[in-house]
Amino acid sequence: MEKKLLMTPGPTPVPESVLLSMARPVIHHRHPEFRGVLKEVRELLKYLFETKQEVIVLASSGTGAMEGAVSNTLCRGDRVLVVEAGKFGERWSDIARAFGLEVEQIEVPWGKAVSAKQVKSMLEKGQHRAVLMQASETSTGVRHPVKEIADYTRASDTLLIVDGITAVGVFPIPFDEWGLDVLVTGSQKALMLPPGLAFACLSEKAWKAKDKSDLPCYYFDFAKERKNLETNQTSYTPAISLIMGLQEALRRIKETGLEKVFAEVALMAKATREAMQAMGLKLYAPDSPSEAVTAVLVPGGIDAGQVVKIMRDKHGIAITGGQDQAKGKIFRVAHMGYISRGDIVAMIAALEQTLTELGHSFPSGHGVQKATELLA
Numbered sequence: 001m002e003k004k005l006l007m008t009p010g011p012t013p014v015p016e017s018v019l020l021s022m023a024r025p026v027i028h029h030r031h032p033e034f035r036g037v038l039k040e041v042r043e044l045l046k047y048l049f050e051t052k053q054e055v056i057v058l059a060s061s062g063t064g065a066m067e068g069a070v071s072n073t074l075c076r077g078d079r080v081l082v083v084e085a086g087k088f089g090e091r092w093s094d095i096a097r098a099f100g101l102e103v104e105q106i107e108v109p110w111g112k113a114v115s116a117k118q119v120k121s122m123l124e125k126g127q128h129r130a131v132l133m134q135a136s137e138t139s140t141g142v143r144h145p146v147k148e149i150a151d152y153t154r155a156s157d158t159l160l161i162v163d164g165i166t167a168v169g170v171f172p173i174p175f176d177e178w179g180l181d182v183l184v185t186g187s188q189k190a191l192m193l194p195p196g197l198a199f200a201c202l203s204e205k206a207w208k209a210k211d212k213s214d215l216p217c218y219y220f221d222f223a224k225e226r227k228n229l230e231t232n233q234t235s236y237t238p239a240i241s242l243i244m245g246l247q248e249a250l251r252r253i254k255e256t257g258l259e260k261v262f263a264e265v266a267l268m269a270k271a272t273r274e275a276m277q278a279m280g281l282k283l284y285a286p287d288s289p290s291e292a293v294t295a296v297l298v299p300g301g302i303d304a305g306q307v308v309k310i311m312r313d314k315h316g317i318a319i320t321g322g323q324d325q326a327k328g329k330i331f332r333v334a335h336m337g338y339i340s341r342g343d344i345v346a347m348i349a350a351l352e353q354t355l356t357e358l359g360h361s362f363p364s365g366h367g368v369q370k371a372t373e374l375l376a
């Protein structure tokens with residue numbers, strides 16, 4: 001009887017108390033009981049996003065909120081600047097083009113973070129309506145300098161639209177304090193829930209842009225959702241069970257405190273990175289690693305796909321490989337949400353056995369020793 005451990009950068013494990021909340025009978029979404037749930041969830045989401053703004057709740061995967069971020073705030077033909085530093089950066093370009101926007105990209109090599117200076121100099125040249133970027137580029141394990149870019153966009157007419165899907169609840173990204181314009185996230189990364197919910201928060205500047213926006217939106221109409229949320233309702237049938245789970249997950253985050261959550265995730269991320277290096281492995285994003293996910297280059301001659309397969313089949317630990325140009329070259333492990341220090345040690349121990357089996361030679365036990373030393 002194999003015990004499984006989910007350490008992929010989405011979905012992530014769901015705590016027992018959250019699973020039990022979702023196992024309760026389905027209630028009606030227009031009745032007082034559910035409205036009470038939504039009322040509390042609205043407040044807890046403001047705590048999570050560190051904002052006074054309403055946080056829109058959608059029944060979709062994270063990409064739905066990304067699409068809505070574009071379709072609610074921009075106009076046909078608008079010029080936007082996209083930070084393309086991996087798979088999810090490319091998604092911003094795809095969405096923007098699907099809505100008839102003019103896309104200019106900053107192409108950043110995979111494994112590297114964009115420089116705020118470069119964004120600034122492109123913006124100075126270019127009449128862009130918005131910058132679209134990731135806070136954490138999950139495909140490469142990179143963290144981008146959102147705050148530094150916000151320092152520039154805040155005082156301008158340009159909207160800063162941020163995919164925080166592996167950032168919100170992972171590391172500090174205070175929406176109001178930094179002056180972001182749109183921040184989106186999804187349920188299955190740091191929020192300790194199954195996939196199926198997406199969230200979006202808009203600044204005053206973004207809500208004004210919404211009034212002028214002429215792009216088509218119906219299901220993802222954020223203004224309509226905001227109006228309904230003010231009466232503790234959603235426009236359409238919400239994902240009732242998921243929202244009941246969300247209430248429990250957000251309560252747990254609040255009880256722990258965001259600062260503590262961030263510190264714990266950062267410690268597990270550091271232990272993971274250093275343990276990988278102690279095993280003679282190289283990090284894919286050594287200069288600006290995301291606390292959500294660690295991307296690791298496999299030694300020459302080893303296929304990263306094999307690492308993922310052996311970890312899954314022999315050790316019951318789900319991790320992921322690389323996508324596109326990083327396929328076969330890297331594997332990725334996540335340390336956000338409901339992951340414990342013990343999970344990190346177990347993952348490193350299994351990885352030591354896996355790499356040994358694949359012929360990588362390194363001083364046995366060094367990875368585990370490093371991880372335990374840092375986590376003690």
Ligand SMILES: *Cc1c(COP(=O)(O)O)cnc(C)c1O
Nearest residue numbers: 010061062063088138165166186
């Ligand atoms: C997971 C992820 C997404 C996509 O979310 P879906 O829920 O699969 O639509 C988008 N951006 C980033 C950075 C992610 O990690």
